[in-house]
């Protein structure tokens with residue numbers, strides 16, 4: 001079939017989903033059947049792969065070179081990190097996040113992809129009784145924290161976002177931030193013909209990147225819990241972590257594959273899918289606090305009247321009038337700057353607007369929460385604190401470690417149901433097939449999913465179960 005006709009056909013089949021965010025919702029919807037997801041995944045991946053320039057993929061031409069090539073890449077990243085540390089030791093500035101709000105913005109923008117962490121390997125758990133897939137399934141269940149809430153990567157990231165008060169910002173993101181997660185979810189539901197692409201994607205994704213090391217370092221420095229990032233440094237390593245398991249899995253599966261050339265061609269395409277969408281590095285390069293501040297103000301505008309006393313007027317409009325219309329927010333900010341209610345690049349305490357929202361006697365005190373105030377504060381200050389060598393104000397954030405006291409009083413009976421079904425079925429294959437749907441990307445981080453992951457680990461990886469004694 002001519003390529004253009006094939007492309008048109010695929011587009012026709014897929015026309016009911018216009019953007020990546022919709023695709024993510026589609027794959028994460030528990031009410032849509034696996035068959036439908038598989039069909040959509042296959043069409044979407046074919047379309048994505050069509051846009052990859054195979055000749056431009058940087059990848060060793062010979063199979064024997066792959067391990068060495070990946071190990072060399074890993075060494076280079078570690079060396080570059082050492083150079084970064086040296087620069088910092090010599091008094092160099094942070095290179096990713098100039099202030100705490102930059103880190104907030106970064107965390108918000110990577111959230112869609114972090115919320116599906118590990119998803120690209122989900123389809124492989126269905127081959128649990130084939131030993132050749134064990135290494136990759138091990139990576140998947142380790143991404144799921146072996147069923148422990150404190151170790152499940154999606155739970156850890158969700159907790160971080162929640163503790164920092166950033167969850168509303170994630171809902172506001174543009175579609176481009178959903179491109180890479182849509183790919184990872186499509187791989188989660190990809191039919192067996194995509195196994196080489198999944199292995200190739202995993203090979204690329206499980207390597208330790210420099211940005212992870214620097215992010216971990218700078219978040220810690222800013223007082224933000226870097227646990228999620230640190231977790232990946234310890235388990236995505238070349239020695240015995242996910243990077244190593246990924247190469248072992250590839251070598252084993254490759255040796256069994258009949259058509260080796262096709263396998264490698266498909267593997268390379270899967271590897272290249274890592275570069276689709278926005279990378280962490282691009283996100284860091286494009287951080288823009290002003291855009292984030294505008295979003296905060298627009299959200300307040302949607303809520304309507306924000307202050308009771310309405311006396312102060314700017315350009316013949318009360319603050320309530322300005323903030324009552326989301327379309328006026330940009331102009332409102334310009335007026336605030338123009339009238340010197342906001343003095344950019346100075347100590348925020350010199351700005352009338354900051355006092356209005358942050359001082360207890362301020363007319364707008366209480367309108368903005370701590371996270372929003374921190375973002376507005378950092379935006380107003382700009383480089384002021386760095387230039388003047390004065391310490392910036394750090395707004396107190398809600399405290400963590402509340403998890404140990406969490407308990408759900410409501411139950412829809414789902415967990416009890418599956419617990420009963422598992423205890424009643426004697427056959428391992430039946431048990432496993434009942435557990436698998438709960439290991440899906442939309443389910444594994446919830447109460448039932450965590451319990452099912454634990455049982456899956458007990459049945460298939462009893463040696464890993466011991467690592468997790470605290471669960472019992």
Ligand SMILES: [Fe+2]
Pocket residue numbers: 117118143153232
């Ligand atoms: Fe992960």
Ligand SMILES: [Fe+2]
Pocket residue numbers: 139143206235236242
């Ligand atoms: Fe990993």
